[in-house]
Amino acid sequence: MRTLLENLKERFPLGPITEQRPDLAFVTVERETLRPLIVHLRDREGFTHLVLLTAVDWIEENLFQLTYLVHDRARARDIGLRVMLPRDEPEMESIHDLWPTAATYQRELKEMFGIPFPGSPRLDEEFILEGWVDIPPYRRDFDTLKFAHENFEHRAGRGTTDPATHMRERMGTQGGSK
């Protein structure tokens, strides 16, 4: 893994590298570097399996993080490629031509995070959500509890009491108060 990373460093501009395990490393790369790098990994280094493509919303940094995890079956090792996208302009190049399965992931990311992958097949078709009417729900500025309360009927008859407040109301006459 170490040699592979050294090798990659020579060929591609790589960002920060985390070696999580001897057989698992994460590399952060620029948006433009991803495609040549992942093609290189697939065709030259034996990382033939796209394990997953997922995203994280770093709302505080105003970034989306895409993680492409690829697996090398022969040597049982994985590399995760991270791409940081600005949240306000998160468009990313599609890799469905490299792995057809990527199209499904990309469709899901479009739906749940609103990250567009132009050219990806069936990208705009509904995946899990049908008739979704709010911002993509995996975005962290989406308030799921609020949405649930506004959209769905909850059973009436609930209501709680704060022990401290309740005790003060019941025992308030003892001692002074502010």
Next chain:
Amino acid sequence: MRDEDTLVRRVPVKDELKKRVVKGPDGLEFEVDPIQDYYCDARPEVRPGSYVKIVEDLFNWARSESLWILGFGTGCGAIEMRPLMTPRFDAYRYGIQWRPTPRQANLFVISGYLSVKTLKRAIRSYEQMQSPKYVVGLGSCTINGGMYWDSYNTIKKLDEYLPVDVYIAGCMPRPEALLAGFEELKRIIRAGKAEGANLYAQNFEWYKANQKRVIHDWDMPDYNW
């Protein structure tokens, strides 16, 4: 960052459901409106039972002892239904069996959470079942949302959308609890109180309004059967 216009996806009608003109094998052209033509679009009606009490009692007994369950596992609770078919629990000895088609089933077991997408299918399946039909809500999720109480995509109160005859507490209820629920349902049926289908027909507008409130892409007729 919340930009309603670009992020909110309006819900277009699916292509295969749009009105269109097709050419038949005989060369004649005719218009097809799938939503109208492919379904029987009729309002449900209240169907009273037999007026002869003893006959209705006999029928109810037969209905209770012959529960045919629609094999549609909506949520995680479906995993608890499977053991019932195994020799370990052997639900068949209680007159319970699973049918693969809603037409032949009388009992719809909502096995846990219903996502909005599943709800749509569940409603269609329910409406295709023949009266009298029963619904059993399984576990917390059907009662008040369960662990998905704050989820953006699951309904919280099943009885808002379908008439439920019996609820079984648990997350998920054990197969034994399910059997107990079915036994309770049998009791209710025998007592002639399991009239969910008529309830649904009576309060049809209310149910539809609730259903349409959460199913934003309503692209089917109001009643599918």
Next chain:
Amino acid sequence: MTFDWMKIPYALLTLFIVLNYGLLLTALIQKIGARAGRRHGIPIWQNYVDLLKNYALRTHITHGVMYYLGPVFRLSGGVGLLLFVPSIYGSEMFSNLSFAGDLILALYFIFFGTLGMALGAGESGHPHAAIGVSRGLSQVTAAELPLALAVFAVALQYQTLSVTDIVAAQQGGFTHWTVFTNPLAVAAAMLSFLGSMMRPPFDVVLAPQEIPIGPPTEYHSSYLALMQTNRAIFPVAKMVIYMNLFFGGATSWPVFFVKVFLLYLFSAFVGVVFPRFRVEQSIRWFLIWAVPIGIAAILIV
């Protein structure tokens, strides 16, 4: 030939006996199968309850005339099969409406119900039903082939097309039964029997556990109940044919019950322990194993 009108109530009595016997028999076989799976299985009266329940449903929908006629055809296939074949040999009461060429009619009736079913199910418009129909018809055709061959062999052997005559020829001790006089034909017929009894491994068409349940997908309430009624009568009727053709027929109701039960048990004996074949597997199986035996049977005769 004068028609004895008394035959009609007698035939209906046969029908009644066979219906009840069929309902109990299928339940009993299911129970035996369940025991082989180490469970209790359904109550013995479950079939009655299911039947009553389905007749008692309050709503039913139709998809057109053929859809309605499907179950009717199916039931008349079963009833017809039963009525034109003598159930009890030598009994005036229970010879039903049998006549000289009834064997051909019987073969026709076996197929008739299935065809009617196919038409009705096709009318329902449900894609699963259509899949079921195509599956069912191909399998039934494949299964019917060895049976037809076996029947021809038997007809050749006894030089008659009357079931009554065939039974008569087998009287006088069990060594006279076709099963011993023409074992190859019986073997072919029994393999076909497995295929047409809708039990595993050949039940993919109608298996209630399959997601596309097949032709009955859209059938429900009283339609389904008609089909259930048929499902109680039809196997018995078919087994009557088998019994008459190959196993010496029955001279009294107890013998009838025992022989039919054993025949049914035979299909269950195989069915309980084998998993389902896919349609193309079962067709191949019939063509490779059953058909050659049937041809051999004809050749030998």
Next chain:
Amino acid sequence: MRDVLSPFLAWKNLFRDPVSIRDPLNREAAPRYRGFHKNDVEKCIGCGTCETICQNGAIDMVPVEAIPTRHGDSGLRPRIDYGRCCWCALCVDVCMTGSLTMSNAYKWVDADPDAFRFIPGVDAKSWDGSEHGYVCAEGHHLTSLERVPMDELEPEARISNFDEIVAGYDVERAKLEADRCVSCGLCIATCPAHMSIPQYIEAVRDGDYERGVALLYETNPFSNTCGRVCTHKCETACAVHNEGEAVAIRWLKRHIMDQVPQEKVREIVGRPAPATGRKIAVVGAGPAGLTAAFDLAKAGHAVTVYEARHAAGGMTRYGIPEYRLPYDSLDRDVDVIASLGVDIRCDTPIGRDVTMADLHAANDAVVLAIGLHLGRSTRIPGSEHSQVRKAVELLRLITDGEAFDVPKSAVVIGGGNVAMDIARSLARLQKQIHGMVDVTVTALEDLPHFLADKEEVKECGEEGIPIFDARGPQQIVVDDAGRVTGLRTWRVKSIFDDKGRFAPSYDESDEIFHPAEMVIEAIGQAADVSLLGEALTEELTWNRGRIAIDADGRTSVPWLWSAGDCVAGPDVVHAVADGHRVAASIAAVLSEQTISRT
């Protein structure tokens, strides 16, 4: 061929028993199955920790008719919504009393979806009596039951001096201790001053001490003092107390004050509101008087505090020994109050140069917070002897550094904190002067009913002071030369009669003679009301020797309020609460007057 035939072997099952469960409808679950909830409502304290931990929002705390709110019990009980619950049992694991458990019942079928909300233990259920089910594993607790240890001076190191015994937590330990708090808030109602205890503990957890100080000063300007010597009744109400050691609330309060420099504290407390032109006089610079002064000064009133002694602090300074409450800690509290512009005039006893009438004339309101500075006497034979002293009197001498004859041996009568204070102070002086300790404590109460704090009793023992409990003093023995030789006591059979009145009965056969040069009475204190003057004493309404006040601390004389020990009995934090109350009452009355005047 084998493949074809071997499946037929399955037919042998026909002759074996079915594996089906014979009666699945009445099958009992495993003994530790997580079934439906049970709650021992007697044990439950309604702390709501189960509600807090529930990830599904399934638990509501609701009042229950039959369960009253009382000290350490909110009177609320958890109501569980089985439309939410997922039986993860976190609520059982976290339960602070172990009252919440699960039965192994698992069948509940109902046609009514609203039926699935119930209060375990209150709404009777069939599984209430179930013996099996999930309970929190023995010894398994989500929160630590043991208090983070506090560094203290060893008995040998502390007996010869008045150095503070308790070292206080460092930041790391304080965080660990703060982590044990479940923020239930049961303590708040118990605290007379209703301090925001969970909130300031949270501030410790967050390391945000300035927020902590701000929270403390909202309710208590004597946080340095209370952080050391508060009676901390809150800790008896602590939810953790039920199964382990209560959170060290007092030490955490002290920790906050220790962490923030004095200038910063003053800055946080802020400046008073614009002057209102109203003037208020406070008699007595103890916690009650100064708290009232603090509140009133913050509101912009001009406050003058008159103190008879050399320094402010009242009983906290003159009653509590320095090893428990160092004077500089007290000074910090007083300093903050003075920084608000409160004019504290020491050595100004009322009745000598200034009278109550003068105060009335010059001010809009007067607060009487004179504390309990007179000791009570046992009035047993020999108690008039000059070597029979009052504890409060000796403590005052010690504080003022005035010399007195430290006896070689002494016996203290009393079982309260004052008795412990004087015994231990005396022991220190003995050690310093005589090099050895010889103090004995005798008390009416038996040890389980002791009035003094447990720590006090324990530390007393550590410092070599024997305690004789359940001893009734009968006679102070004076020898022929007129010197006290000791105290004779009888064993107490009971203190109160069957009507609950104070009427001790003794076992005369069990007599002990405690030899001593000096006998110190520490059986209670009284207020010195001589300063009121005759006219005012006449005018006031009295209640069993104490000035009668209404719920707001106002006396029967409209311009006079009274607060603190002199009306409420000895307790620092109670005095603080009293101070707040009269301040609020005065402020309300003054603003009413302003409105009616304009």
